[in-house]
């Protein structure tokens with residue numbers, strides 16, 4: 513999997529003087545059916561999240577409130593994304609190592625996932641992830 517597959521995707525935004533509205537349909541606005549939703553919140557200043565890659569699961573990350581950075585890596589290359597709006601998100605396909613940092617005060621990270629939670633799907637050891645990437649070439 514190359515880093516070009518990690519893409520920012522704009523979401524529909526219905527602007528309204530009463531407040532804006534954004535909606536997401538699985539398989540339409542995000543390129544996978546949504547099986548699970550989770551969110552990170554109350555992240556203390558200076559904390560890091562992530563630090564893993566997934567074998568099969570696609571994820572779509574949105575800064576629903578505040579901002580944070582996502583550093584993605586697929587073997588030798590890496591790239592940092594800054595997420596700070598609730599009307600776009602970052603699609604991470606499988607086999608992408610991700611680290612999240614630089615959380616603002618009050619940041620909320622919403623994650624849409626293509627699979628239910630399974631610890632078996634995780635690489636939590638970076639060297640094991642790199643070995644699997646090499647083996648898959």
Ligand code: TYD
Pocket residue numbers: 548550552560561562563564629
């Ligand atoms: P973890 O993957 O370490 O969080 P992050 O990558 O965001 O830093 O998950 C923290 C804990 O929560 C870990 O024990 C697994 C558990 N967990 C679930 O039980 N279900 C889930 O859907 C997720 C994402 C995590």
